[in-house]
Amino acid sequence: MSSIITSPSHAAFERTTSRWGSITLFIGFLIATSVPFYLLFVADANIDVGQILKGFLAVFAVYGVFYIVEPLTYFPILGPAGMYQAFMIGNVANKLLPSAIVAQDTIGAKPGTRKGEYAATMAICGAAIIHVASMVIFVGILGTWLVALIPEPITLVAKLYILPAILGGVTVQLIASLKQLKSTLIALGMAALVILVLVRLLPVLAPGDVAIVVFLTILITWFTRSKSVTDKKAGGDGTETVGIN
Amino acid sequence: MNLATESADYIGLANAPILWILAMAVMGVVVVQSLIYMTAVKKNAESAGMSQTEVRSAFRAGGVAAIGPSLSVVLVAIALLPLFGTPPVVVRVGLIGSAATEVASASLAAGTMGANLGDETFTRGVFIVALMAMSLSGAGWMISTLILTPIFKRSSHKLEKVNPALMSIIPGAALLAAFAALTFRELPKSPTHVIAVIVSAVVMSICLLLAKMLKLNWLKEWGLGFSLLIGLVAAYFAHYAGLGLPEA
Incomplete structure (x- = not known):
C-alpha cells in the first residue's frame, strides 16, 4: 500500500524471481565450473580431453537421467521461483523441501496457494542462509581443525543415515500439515507399490522411481477428487484454497 | 570411507587462494539470490493475504528447520576435506548436489582411470579428472533447470487456465x-x-x-x-x- 513505485502483485514477484533467479543460477554455474578448469590449466598434470570426457561420461551414465527427471519431479512442488533456488543450492530433499514444509506448517499455509508459495520461498531463503553460514564457518574456516576432532565412527553414521533420519520426520510433518487423508493413502500406497514391487521387477525404472510415484499419485488423486469441493472457482468461503478434500 | 594419505601432492594446489575466492564467491551468489527473493516476497506478500509477521515466521521456521540437516551435511563434507581440499568441497557440496552424489561421482570418474578414492592411485591427474567430472555433472543439473523451468512455467500456466x-x-x-x-x-x-x-x-x-x-x-x-x-x-x-x- 505504502509503496509508490509498484503495488504488490504476484506478477511482480514472478517477474523478479524469474529474472534474478536465472541470472544468479547462471553466475553460480559459471563460477563453480571455473574451479576445475583453473586447476586443469595450472596443475600441469598431463591430462587429455579424452580422459576428462571418459570420466564425465561415467558420471553422466549414472546421473544424466536426473538432470531431466529431478526438475520435472520438483517443479510442481517448488514452482518456477523455487526451481532457481533449489537447483543452485542442491540438497533439495534433505534440506530445502523439509524447511518449506516446516514453514508452511508453522504459519498454516497450504502448498499450491500463493501464501504457501511465499512461505516456501522465505523458508528456502532461511535455509539458504543457514546453509551458507554452516559451509563457510564449519567447513571453510574450522573444517581442517574439526576433521581431526570428530571420531570416524560418528562421521560414518552421519554419512550413511542422514537421509532416512530426516525423511521419517519430514514425511510425518508433511502428512500432519496437509491433512489430506486420501492423497496421503494414495501416495503411500503408490510408493510401496512402485519402490518395493515395480522397481524390483523392472530395475530399468529405478532412476525414475520418485517421478513415477509422483505422476501416479497426481493422476489418481485428480481422477478421484470430489468435484464439488475442488472445482469451485476462487474458493468462495474459505480464506485459502484447500488442496483436496 | 577411507581418507586420503595426508600428503597427497595436489592438496596444496586444491587450497590455492584463487580457489578460496571462487568458493566464497559461490556462497556469495547464494546469499545475493536469497536477499533478492526475500525482498520480492516482502514487497508482494500483501497480494497473497500474508502479513509481514508471517513472512518473518516463515523465514525463521525455514532457517531453524535447516540447522539439523546443515550440521549433518557439514559432518560429511568435513570428512571429504583431506581428499579434495577445502575450496572444492565448499563449491561441490555447497552448490547443487549433495555429499553422497559428489562422492559417488568422484569415485565413478576415478574408476575410469583405474584409480580409487583415498588411496595412492588417487593422484593429481585423477583428482582433476574427478573434480572436472563432478563439476560438469553439477553443471548438467543447472543448465537443464535454466532451460526447462521456463518451459514448465508456460505449460503450467496453460493447465491452470484449462482447470x-x-x-x-x-x-x-x-x-x-x-x-x-x-x-x-x-x-x-x-x-x-x-x-x-x-x-x-x-x-x-x-x-x-x-x-x-x-x-x-x-x-x-x-x-x-x-x-x-x-x-x-x-x-x-x-x-x-x-x-x-x-x-x-
Whole structure:
C-alpha cells in the first residue's frame, strides 16, 4: 500500500524471481565450473580431453537421467521461483523441501496457494542462509581443525543415515500439515507399490522411481477428487484454497 | 570411507587462494539470490493475504528447520576435506548436489582411470579428472533447470487456465508422493535404515502432538532437528550392533 513505485502483485514477484533467479543460477554455474578448469590449466598434470570426457561420461551414465527427471519431479512442488533456488543450492530433499514444509506448517499455509508459495520461498531463503553460514564457518574456516576432532565412527553414521533420519520426520510433518487423508493413502500406497514391487521387477525404472510415484499419485488423486469441493472457482468461503478434500 | 594419505601432492594446489575466492564467491551468489527473493516476497506478500509477521515466521521456521540437516551435511563434507581440499568441497557440496552424489561421482570418474578414492592411485591427474567430472555433472543439473523451468512455467500456466482446480491439487499430492517415495526408497537398504526412518517419524509425531496439546509452536520448527538427532543416535547404536550396511 505504502509503496509508490509498484503495488504488490504476484506478477511482480514472478517477474523478479524469474529474472534474478536465472541470472544468479547462471553466475553460480559459471563460477563453480571455473574451479576445475583453473586447476586443469595450472596443475600441469598431463591430462587429455579424452580422459576428462571418459570420466564425465561415467558420471553422466549414472546421473544424466536426473538432470531431466529431478526438475520435472520438483517443479510442481517448488514452482518456477523455487526451481532457481533449489537447483543452485542442491540438497533439495534433505534440506530445502523439509524447511518449506516446516514453514508452511508453522504459519498454516497450504502448498499450491500463493501464501504457501511465499512461505516456501522465505523458508528456502532461511535455509539458504543457514546453509551458507554452516559451509563457510564449519567447513571453510574450522573444517581442517574439526576433521581431526570428530571420531570416524560418528562421521560414518552421519554419512550413511542422514537421509532416512530426516525423511521419517519430514514425511510425518508433511502428512500432519496437509491433512489430506486420501492423497496421503494414495501416495503411500503408490510408493510401496512402485519402490518395493515395480522397481524390483523392472530395475530399468529405478532412476525414475520418485517421478513415477509422483505422476501416479497426481493422476489418481485428480481422477478421484470430489468435484464439488475442488472445482469451485476462487474458493468462495474459505480464506485459502484447500488442496483436496 | 577411507581418507586420503595426508600428503597427497595436489592438496596444496586444491587450497590455492584463487580457489578460496571462487568458493566464497559461490556462497556469495547464494546469499545475493536469497536477499533478492526475500525482498520480492516482502514487497508482494500483501497480494497473497500474508502479513509481514508471517513472512518473518516463515523465514525463521525455514532457517531453524535447516540447522539439523546443515550440521549433518557439514559432518560429511568435513570428512571429504583431506581428499579434495577445502575450496572444492565448499563449491561441490555447497552448490547443487549433495555429499553422497559428489562422492559417488568422484569415485565413478576415478574408476575410469583405474584409480580409487583415498588411496595412492588417487593422484593429481585423477583428482582433476574427478573434480572436472563432478563439476560438469553439477553443471548438467543447472543448465537443464535454466532451460526447462521456463518451459514448465508456460505449460503450467496453460493447465491452470484449462482447470484452476488442477493447481490446487497437484502441489500437495506431488509433495506427499515425493516424500513417500523417497522414504520408501530408504527402507530396503538395511535394518538400520528402517530404524532411522521409524525413530525419526515417532519423534516427530511426539513433537507435533506436544506442540498441539501444549500450544508450543516453536516445537513445530525444532521438531525436525530433534527427529534427525534422535534418529541418528538410534542409527548409531543399530549400526554398531551389526544391523547396518557393511562398510562400503
